[in-house]
Amino acid sequence: MASLIEGQARPIRLADIAKAAGVSHGTASNVFSRPEVVRAEVRERVKAVAEAMGYAGPDPKGRLLRAGKVNAIGVGTTEPLSYFFEDPFARVMMAGISEACDATGAGIALVSAANQEKLAWNIQSALVDGFILFCIEGGSRLVELTRERRLPFVALELGFHDETISAIGVNNIAGGRLAARHLAELGHRRFAVLSLTLGEDRTGFVTPEMVRSAVYTGTRDRLAGYFEELSGFGVDTQSIPVFETENEERSTTAGLEAIFAGGERPTAILAMSDRMAMIAIDWLTARGLKVPQDVSIVGFDGVPDGALCDPPLTTIAQPITEIGRRAARMILDYDGAVRRETMGVELVVRASTGPAPRS
Amino acid sequence: MASLIEGQARPIRLADIAKAAGVSHGTASNVFSRPEVVRAEVRERVKAVAEAMGYAGPDPKGRLLRAGKVNAIGVGTTEPLSYFFEDPFARVMMAGISEACDATGAGIALVSAANQEKLAWNIQSALVDGFILFCIEGGSRLVELTRERRLPFVALELGFHDETISAIGVNNIAGGRLAARHLAELGHRRFAVLSLTLGEDRTGFVTPEMVRSAVYTGTRDRLAGYFEELSGFGVDTQSIPVFETENEERSTTAGLEAIFAGGERPTAILAMSDRMAMIAIDWLTARGLKVPQDVSIVGFDGVPDGALCDPPLTTIAQPITEIGRRAARMILDYDGAVRRETMGVELVVRASTGPAPRS
DNA sequence: CATTTTTGTTGGATCGATTCAAATTTGTGC
DNA sequence: GCACAAATTTGAATCGATCCAACAAAAATG
Structure with missing residues (x-):
């Protein structure tokens, strides 16, 4: 009877395949994240079960919560998202940021806040380890909002007189x-x-x-x-x-x-x-x-x-480009210090x- | 004694301020996510405690797990990340994607897979609700990997002969x-x-x-x-x-x-x-x-x-641009169907x- | 064969929030 | 002052994984 009801496939969890394979969820987790510690025989069995049940692999959402690190840096602006792809200055800067991110395998999340209400929400809910802020106009509000996230962040290109935030400028x-x-x-x-x-x-x-x-x-x-x-x-x-x-x-x-x-x-x-x-x-x-x-x-x-x-x-x-690289590295290698660099x-x-x- | 040890401030959680303010988790959560349901007096008290303790607001990592939706779409390619900002075709496409994302407040996560080993990992661990794939060369591997995530995705611009995946082409x-x-x-x-x-x-x-x-x-x-x-x-x-x-x-x-x-x-x-x-x-x-x-x-x-x-x-x-817009909307309004559009x-x-x- | 090592496995705790049914408090009408 | 409705608050369950101390089994050592 239960099987009749289970029509609407809710996504398979790691726990489901652990149960089906007759191992603990600890072992099941190891099969995917540290395969070398589990006996080959068990590993294959679990993998087979996972395959058969259509398991999509460990969900990053779950992993994230445990790990704490997103492995992505957010780039914020008050312009619409297309700014990043159209403005020549932004593009060169992004190329520098990309380079640093590529080198460490980090991702880039673009966060825009073209309209005021969503700005707050987008900054507050972005899944990132830190922010690089393009402080064009309206920059101070962007900085304020970001500060509240208590994540590392760097302000670019404005020369704010606020000495308490990290910034890179010329x-x-x-x-x-x-x-x-x-x-x-x-x-x-x-x-x-x-x-x-x-x-x-x-x-x-x-x-x-x-x-x-x-x-x-x-x-x-x-x-x-x-x-x-x-x-x-x-x-x-x-x-x-x-x-x-x-x-x-x-x-x-x-x-x-x-x-x-x-x-x-x-x-x-x-x-x-x-x-x-x-x-x-x-x-x-x-x-x-x-x-x-x-x-x-x-x-x-x-x-x-x-x-x-x-x-x-x-x-x-x-x-x-160099400014972009440095900004990204500042977030990636964050050590808690406020840095202000002038190029x-x-x-x-x-x-x-x-x-x-x-x- | 305990207080002496607690020097290294581990980030404040919602539970911490709930305890400090003398309310349940549920109420504390409501103060931030549905303030209108909690009595004004309590709301102010909790907020004050949060402020005093330096609470950064509900952590998106936790929220994400519960909510299930990331509210971001991933754009994947086998080129380095800078491709998105340098290649003219990609840029115009991204502008279209940006437009659709801006309209619904979704974010964009750039996922690159320049090198083979990291490709898999980056695709597997990207925090997104779906993918748009730039299928240049090496596209088939990218598609394979993405398919395993069992998330909605759209392939752009390759005209794969695989009819089981959604795609937009000309x-x-x-x-x-x-x-x-x-x-x-x-x-x-x-x-x-x-x-x-x-x-x-x-x-x-x-x-x-x-x-x-x-x-x-x-x-x-x-x-x-x-x-x-x-x-x-x-x-x-x-x-x-x-x-x-x-x-x-x-x-x-x-x-x-x-x-x-x-x-x-x-x-x-x-x-x-x-x-x-x-x-x-x-x-x-x-x-x-x-x-x-x-x-x-x-x-x-x-x-x-x-x-x-x-x-x-x-x-x-x-x-x-229109292709980009449509691709983004296909992910944003995903309904489980495979769509193939020819422009x-x-x-x-x-x-x-x-x-x-x-x- | 008893003892130590090595190798694998287990299951509970944890990450940080949201949700919802149930319990409680407050308010209203009579 | 009481019954009943409405407004708040509670606390356990849940989301989906990883980590780790403890335990079990197998292998190596004396």
């Missing part, structure tokens, strides 16, 4: 200086800056007070680097227009329009991302301005696309910069 | 025909084919017998499409060189060298992937052959890069094809 001041010096040495004296976000979600021209109260010290530092260097060349940095964008097309275009609406047009643009720099190239070209003959542009990041656009982009290259950057000169036009 | 015969017809109508009569793998890991020229015994029916069908259509134009398909590659630079280049070593050079190349097509463009250009004046090339896939290369690539476009393809004419050179 020397933004040095990067800013390199970019500015390169342009200044080419004779440029009239500049404009396309800036990443400084704090709250806003776009538009930036005032010195806003810079001082910036949440994102990464942005602030790049700006500081630009200004420090340019001051050395006698440029009045107070008069340089700085337009804060959301690092996407719409707000960047708005920034360019605002910048070029004025009378004194810049001969050089300092962009805090390659993304904005490439949008700027397109925008200028579409308006008949030649890059670099009329306007020079320096980006920031060093994404591969920059080498392919027309003209190829001069930029401040971050060691993106160097380098100027990559391509064709988007040239001598200042003599007016 | 109409390869129709695609082949479209490509061939386009070239034939431009007057081409001398062709060469850069083929994807037909079966075991090998590269080189392909014989008709090998085609008949092909494991990968997707490859076979594209070839069939090419040949059927060309026959209609009176081309002797027997004499068309077909070179099987591994869809990467080295073997594709080898194929081109072999093809162009002969006396009767083709005026048109049918490539079974955009990847190979673009490699071919570069190879030909580097050798002073003009595309499409000297040689026309049609790709297959329709990856975005094809539109950007020089010259832009004529290709057979698959609805890659349509379309010819996208760009500048890599032109009239056959006369001579």
Whole structure:
């Protein structure tokens, strides 16, 4: 009678095959996880029973609970999941993370939190041993949520002023200086800056007070680097227009329009991302301005696309892949310490910069 | 005395705070997962205790075991993990998968199996509700392994002849025909084919017998499409060189060298992937052959890069994103049925094809 | 043949939560 | 103040494995 009822196959458990094979569940477990300790004869019998009953092998869910380690690292962002596959910067970073994970056999779990309610849940319920956080905007909330999981995590790329969390970033001041010096040495004296976000979600021209109260010290530092260097060349940095964008097309275009609406047009643009720099190239070209003959542009990041656009982009290259590798290793080899690493950057000169036009 | 020993903080469990707050496990659990059923006063007390003890919230590992559902889908491949972020085809596919996952709040777990031993383990221990398999080469082993997990899974893009597994693919015969017809109508009569793998890991020229015994029916069908259509134009398909590659630079280049070593050079190349097509463009250009004046090339896939290369690539476009979306939904809405879907393809004419050179 | 080793097997404890039927408390109407 | 309904709380059972101390059997040693 029982057999008649057992129609709806509920998944076979290890205990089921142990019973069917007439061994203890301890032995049954060993057959799969440490086959060498069980006598060949028994091993074969248990395996045969498992096969016959259609056992799928030890369920990772059960193992996980016991083992405690998931063997996967979570990568979180407030962007939609497709960000990881579409954004050039993210892709190079992910390649670095992948490399480190491949080397140790760890998996990668992508965690997105495009909408606020699900963000919390997704972070809270992700099955991972630690997190790498892409702190674009809304980063602070992401960090807060992740901190509550009490798992190891590393913040990338924002330069939070919170010294209590592990982070890997680049020397933004040095990067800013390199970019500015390169342009200044080419004779440029009239500049404009396309800036990443400084704090709250806003776009538009930036005032010195806003810079001082910036949440994102990464942005602030790049700006500081630009200004420090340019001051050395006698440029009045107070008069340089700085337009804060959301690092996407719409707000960047708005920034360019605002910048070029004025009378004194810049001969050089300092962009805090390659993304904005490439949008700027397109925008200028579409308006008949030649890059670099009329306007020079320096980006920031060093994404591969920059080498392919027309003209190829001069930029401040971050060691993106290496940052990814290190971030992953930081999680994989977590030892309880808070680590903050700052990587160097380098100027990559391509064709988007040239001598200042003599007016 | 005990308190002296308890130095090494082992993570706080729900049971710990239940005891500390003087409530049962059940109530403590409800405080977190169904707060509305517990009296406000108790709820606050428990929460306060949790806060004070530094409780990280219900551990997903425990919840998972009970709930049974991971709420994540695994994407598996035999390539290294970085494949997902670097390969153009994979990226577009992943974007589609991401979209479907974002919509339902599911996560994505990337599972690689670059090396054989770890392959098995990674597939066996991945914490997912189902798999989407990128069946490039070595696909059959991947499928075998996954089948053993007895989880829902979908195979992408290979056109396995095994009808018992769910799969989404495109109409390869129709695609082949479209490509061939386009070239034939431009007057081409001398062709060469850069083929994807037909079966075991090998590269080189392909014989008709090998085609008949092909494991990968997707490859076979594209070839069939090419040949059927060309026959209609009176081309002797027997004499068309077909070179099987591994869809990467080295073997594709080898194929081109072999093809162009002969006396009767083709005026048109049918490539079974955009990847190979673009490699071919570069190879030909580097050798002073003009595309499409000297040689026309049609790709297959329709990856975005094809539109950007020089010259832009004529290709057979698959609805890659849509395939990804459907695959993800197939796992997410799994109902126990085996589904096999075939999507349509379309010819996208760009500048890599032109009239056959006369001579 | 008795004793020690080696090799295999057992079954209870554990990992960290959720669920649900039953027990208890609180609230309502009369 | 009582009966009955509604709202809370309890505690045992469960999810599916692994670990390990204890035990049993077989093999090696004296």
